[in-house]
Amino acid sequence: MKNYLLNIFMQAANKLNYLNEIELTFTVPNQKSYGDYSLNAAMILSKKLNRNPRDIAKEIVDSLEYDKSIIEKIDIAGPGFINFYFSSSYNTQVINQILTEKENFGRSQKHSGKRAMVEFISANPTGPLTVGHGRNAVVGDTVANMLERIGYKVDREYYFNNAGRQMRVLGDSVRLRYLELLGYQIHFPEDYYQGEYIKEIASMLKNEHGNKLVDEDAEGIFKQRAEKEIFADIIKSMERIGIRMNNFYNEHLLFEEGRIESLLNEFEKKNLSYKKDDAVWLKLTELGNDADKVIVKSSGEPTYRLPDIAYHITKFERGYDLMVDLFGSDHNATYPDVLAALKALGYDSEKVKVLIHQFVTILQKGEVVKMSTRKANYITLDELVDEVGADVVRYFFNMRGITSHLNFDLELAKKQSDENPVFYLQYAHARIASILRMTKEEGLGSSLSNLELLTTESEQNLLKKLYGFPDEVLYIAENYETHRIAIYLEELAALFHRFYTECRIIGSEKKLAEARIALCIAVQTVLKNGLSILGVSAPDSM
RNA sequence: GCGCCCAUAGCUCAAUCGGAUAGAGCAACAGCCUUCUAAGCUGUAGGUUAGUGGUUCGAUCCCACUUGGGCGUACCA
Missing domain, CATH: 1.10.730.10 (Isoleucyl-tRNA Synthetase; Domain 1)
Structure with missing residues (x-):
């Protein structure tokens, strides 16, 4: 229908030049009496041409040549809307199209030949996926599905790091629980991982190795095993809601391949960084951002910004035409740094689309549950799927715009699952x-x-x-x-x-x-x- | 203090670049099954779009300010 309208307007534009000057947007009016499609061009043009919109509308309608068996009538209404009414027999043709195209109806080749990557979830393997991750997971996968429908070849990627302080704490949490199982007196710090899954992993290690690991340090087998088990769990949770990644990108690879090093050199060479107080700073103010930020701490360790930038460079190098990042609102301060740095290095940062979704507020018995993986205060995605099923979970997170804060009342979700x-x-x-x-x-x-x-x-x-x-x-x-x-x-x-x-x-x-x-x-x-x-x-x- | 996001019916949310009488679901009320699934349909009620100003033919949408909330604002990720 829309295509037909665009066609007849292209012909009319030969007679009325001003039609070329604006974008024609045909909208479906919210009231049936205003026809099947409506055009507000005359009102927009009235400003430009300094003429009465209804006169312009009449001129446009008079210049249109159309098939009466397709368009039944064209009206001018209100301040200058042009309303189109299609014939009922023309409307039925969509059935032929759908029955021919079947599962391809709704697909478009507009972006075929292009490659896109959607990076989402990207939770570090410190614990099970929570309901909070659920929104990111579901929306990310759905964005990927949509891009596939309009022609993109899409890769889904999960970025993670298994180094750093949090992972050390994770390993040590398992170590302490292991010692505890062997009967040692331990002091388990408050800021360690409190979840039951830590004990389960410790128990596996005890069953397999007995007491042979008492002298191992946290970074070795404890951390490795924890990561392995937790990841297996995460992947299982993802599969339950139909998500399968094409790739898991380990931040560590960036170090192994020397990308961090060479990126640092490049910043220095291009005079985009400087040293101050033993740390290396990125000149973000010169790139239009609010403040310079540290990229290498005085300890010699890079901050997350550096690998984030290096990681995005790999995406460009891998040839993607579109790179979508899906983050929770807690990341809303970090991506401008990454984008500015990429731009300064000569990459087309327009190809990176950052989607920020607002947080899910979990209500349990009428009270807000503050989720924390470390404090083991969370509701897992698995528990939610057990309770209401994968379809409801997927639909629920897809029902609302991502800029909206989302209230999730667990009791209500269970009770109203029928509705x-x-x-x-x-x-x-x-x-x-x-x-x-x-x-x-x-x-x-x-x-x-x-x-x-x-x-x-x-x-x-x-x-x-x-x-x-x-x-x-x-x-x-x-x-x-x-x-x-x-x-x-x-x-x-x-x-x-x-x-x-x-x-x-x-x-x-x-x-x-x-x-x-x-x-x-x-x-x-x-x-x-x-x-x-x-x-x-x-x-x-x- | 500063930055990003948000505020719409009792509740949860929509509203296609700024368009015509702001719409759904849930909850409430009144109806509809001897016929293809009543997990459905029809109707009623429910609104100063947080507030105040501005921009224009026209503002839920854009701008300014105010109020209230979320997330940031680290040599954490």
Whole structure:
């Protein structure tokens, strides 16, 4: 539909030059009486041309040449909106398209040939994934899914570091628990990892090695084993909600390959760093940021900024056209440093898209749970999946815009699991599957030869909604607005449920019944395609 | 103090570059199953879009200030 409009406007632009000067945005009005698509160009132009918008609108409409069997009428309304009404028989053509393209309906080749990387989760292996990580995990995977739909070849990557103070503390936590199991008197510091999983790992080591490890230090087998077990756990948790990484990038590799060293040299050579108080500072103020930051501490250890920059350079070197980073809001101060440094080094930092999602506030018994992996005060993602299932978890985190703070009331999530909107979508899909089973028994199949019989309001509304799907996917993917897939699907499901209530298939005249079956298949296909972007299953029965 | 994000119906959230009468779900109330799944449908009620000013044909959206909240602001990651 939109493409047709763009076509006729391209022709009109030959006559009216000013149409070339603005971007034409066709929107779906929020009120049906304003047509299927609406254009506000006349109002925008009125300022530029200093003319009455309604006069401009009339001039535009008069210059359009269109097929009356496609566009039924064009109105000028309000201050100068141009409203387009498509014919009902044209609307039905979307069914042919969907039934031909099937799972590819909604895909676009706009960005084919390009490679993207989505970096997400990136939690260090110090403990299980929590509900807090869940939002990052689900949104990251969904962004990756969306980019794939618009043509990108996407890699999912998890960046982590297994060095540093936190990991030393982790190793020592396991060591102390191990000694404790062997009957030693220990003092377990408050700022050590308090979680049960530490004891479990210690217990494994005791079972396998007896008391042979008493003289080992924290950094050796204790830390290594902890990392291995925790990672195995993290990967299992990810798999439960359908996430599979292409690569795990260990920060340590940056040191091994000498990238940290050479990056430091490059900063020095380009006069972007200086020494002060035994530390090395990056001249971020000269690059437009607020303050210079330390990249190598006086102890000789680099701060996280340096490997972060080096890591992003590897992404450029690996040839990605788009690099998406998904962070929680606690990182909102760090990425400008990385981007500024990359730019100063000559990389096109526009190719890096940083998405910051706000935190999830967990409410348990009406109170806010402050999550801390170290203090073992957390609710794991696994516990949540056990409680409500993977589909609900994926849908819940995909339902809202990432800039919104998200309240997660655990009691409510459990109690209302039956009323979660995800079931509304899945129910629509299952209902259609059921219809298809029943109609088959009645000897009815789908037919595309009498689609023009689909003239009722609920049928027409469904058709128009279906038409919008590819545009919607493209828009959402290019703007990283994952939650709008959920909104679209809820609207589609609502239109279907209404259609279901108003329009019967079995019992209708055969030609009409078969056209309606075709419509059902089209709706089912789009529901399934949309749900698969979200990573939510589309059941055939519920 | 400074920076980023947020404030919309009782609750959780939408609103496609600034568009027409701000929409859903949940909760509440009133209806709809001898016929394809009632996990559904229909209707009612619910709003000074935190507040004040500004920009213009038009502001939930942009700007300024105020109030309230989240996260940062480390030689932690």
